[in-house]
Amino acid sequence: xxxxxxxxxxxxxxxxxxxxxxxxxxxxxxxxxxxxxxxxxxxxxxxxxxxx
Ligand SMILES: [Zn+2]
Numbered sequence: 001x002x003x004x005x006x007x008x009x010x011x012x013x014x015x016x017x018x019x020x021x022x023x024x025x026x027x028x029x030x031x032x033x034x035x036x037x038x039x040x041x042x043x044x045x046x047x048x049x050x051x052x
Contacts, residue, residue: 001014002014002027003027003028004016004025004026004027004028005025005026005027005028006018006020006021006023006025007023007025007026008020008021008023009021012028013025
């Protein structure tokens with residue numbers, strides 16, 4: 001069984017569509033990548049370009 005979550009009304013459901021607002025539901029598991037890491041990477045690239 002796969003628990004899904006509606007990002008609009010924060011409701012948990014087993015259906016691929018939220019019964020409340022009919023929008024697509026997503027797995028509540030956090031994504032593997034961290035947004036903070038991505039920003040760090042971009043900052044590094046930016047710094048390198050500034051040095052060139
Ligand atoms: Zn919903």
